[in-house]
């Protein structure tokens with residue numbers, strides 16, 4: 001069975017680390033659905049959120065292979081527990097005067113925002129879980145989507161658990 | 171006092187106990203070579219190879235033969251790219267090698283400068299780790315880290331790229347005594363509950379087999395393995411990489427397993443009820459069709475690399491640890507002191523089955539043939555060196571016959587490219603082994619194809635008076651590929667005939683080495699004797715039966731009990 005998996009990795013903030021991670025995925029033909037990287041509060045470390053899918057055996061390999069990379073400090077499978085994941089998406093949709101009302105309604109339902117307006121199109125900003133994003137995109141597609149730009153997922157464990165920076169092991 | 175990056179490099183190598191460097195000069199490393207000649211000529215034996223690929227293989231051979239890391243120094247650009255095959259070879263076989271490459275000055279990096287190559291980018295997937303040193307201040311620490319990473323956990327090659335200005339700049343030298351890499355902590359100690367579970371299975375086994383791999387040699391666990399197997403009376407099979415980890419002449423040794431394994435080893439795997447895999451990784455050349463591999467067995471898997479576990483096969487008891495630690499803990503847990511009558515009784519039937527398999531189908535070839543059989547050459551080499559030589563191999567049939575017919579009783583005496591299967595490995599690896607052990611007999615068992623891939627190293631062995639012997643099993647073919655074509659491709663011998671070749675005797679002589687030839691079986695002993703008596707390097711050109719094949723053979727992807735026999 002193929003499942004969506006969300007991995008949080010704390011990596012050293014050094015040149016080439018992203019290439020090591022990306023190269024490991026491509027070299028072993030693992031899937032990357034999305035990957036986002038940004039600094040953490042500790043300037044020596046960065047946080048990666050990787051979304052992938054595969055069966056359990058493949059996923060076990062992905063986690064182990066990530067841990068094996070020298071510059072990786074901590075790897076966590078967020079999908080094993082409760083987590084919150086969000087993605088920010090910018091969507092440019094056709095919005096001629098006839099359709100504009102419908103676009104605005106969708107924006108409201110999804111608590112999205114309009115960040116740019118032109119005579120015949122609108123740019124909408126939305127954040128949410130993958131489910132919400134997919135649902136909104138589906139609705140918007142009836143208006144005609146001109147362009148979509150997505151950040152990829154970022155995720156954090158729920159409750160008291162933290163993906164501490166600077167820790168090793170799992 | 172401030173010293174240059176070049177001096178820092180060489181002093182750091184001394185601190186690490188390095189006494190031998192294999193390499194090749196060039197513009198980006200000219201400062202290092204200059205410092206080497208001026209200030210360090212008494213500290214290092216430098217072996218100038220004739221191709222950088224050979225430098226890495228030689229360092230790799232040195233490492234395999236000694237257990238110490240091998241060190242290379244090459245220039246930027248083509249010097250670095252020429253090391254790639256060597257690195258990939260060492261990486262696949264988990265060999266500690268450090269490769270230092272020159273690089274263009276930091277301010278030129280990215281400018282497509284003369285002899286610039288992104289060697290860190292190129293070698294990322296074929297090194298355990300690699301570095302571009304951007305400041306001289308970081309050099310000593312990086313070298314310390316590099317040695318730690320290369321030699322610990324599951325060892326592997328590390329490349330350190332040195333821009334020319336980093337080598338030239340002067341800073342204070344302070345070599346760290348120890349170093350911590352917080353993100354790198356290999357797990358070497360066995361988890362006691364797993365050891366307990368393994369011991370329970372071991373106590374109950376009726377048809378046990380130990381499947382030992384290169385990890386036993388790497389961790390120096392051969393004595394523990396011997397104690398474990400001989401006191402429990404457990405039979406042992408080994409991978410190509412594991413040969414020598416258990417004495418091949420011991421009655422408990424079943425021979426190698428896998429594609430060209432012995433009938434008895436492969437049958438034992440098929441029927442075993444308890445497989446103890448140690449320092450092995452269930453490679454496809456070992457398992458054949460993986461679903462059928464040891465299908466009746468509970469499997470215990472000891473390996474230091476967590477990624478090796480549950481990768482190709484599902485195992486009952488995984489133990490992530492160093493093989494030596496795992497085996498010692500198992501020995502303690504089982505309280506093995508001597509053989510027990512009860513255990514002997516339990517295994518009696520299994521041992522008689524193993525004997526029956528051996529008698530049913532031994533490794534064999536036509537011993538009466540006047541045309542030289544390649545297996546005969548190896549048997550003679552074994553006899554005449556009393557099994558005490560260090561053997562390296564090229565890749566192909568020569569490699570498999572060497573594995574089958576030379577009996578390795580000691581670890582670190584069989585050096586072969588197992589994982590990558592690199593033709594051209596054997597000769598430079600023999601150079602590395604010979605440099606480490608000048609007094610030992612070192613023989614490269616070669617094919618006429620492979621030997622031509624690093625033949626230029628004849629100049630190196632002549633220059634440094636390294637008495638390496640090269641035994642070419644000359645069949646005029648890329649024999650192993652030809653064998654596959656014969657078996658599986660309707661005898662369409664597409665581009666595997668290499669009868670257009672140099673006269674290897676004259677070639678040896680042209681380089682200043684000795685060349686000998688044997689064309690019939692009766693000459694084999696004589697030329698080997700002559701070669702072993704010769705104090706310098708020798709090529710022996712054995713003109714062997716062109717059509718001989720390596721058997722048993724398990725077709726790729728078939729269950730390993732389905733062997734083609736002859």
Ligand SMILES: Cc1ncc(C[n+]2csc(CCOP(=O)(O)OP(=O)(O)O)c2C)c(N)n1
Pocket residue numbers: 564565566567568569591592593594616617618619620621643645647648649650651
């Ligand atoms: C560098 C490299 N290229 C190609 C191969 C594929 N290959 C495997 S065995 C073999 C034939 C080797 O021929 P030879 O060295 O004459 O040895 P033989 O099999 O005849 O003993 C080839 C081409 C390889 N292993 N390595």
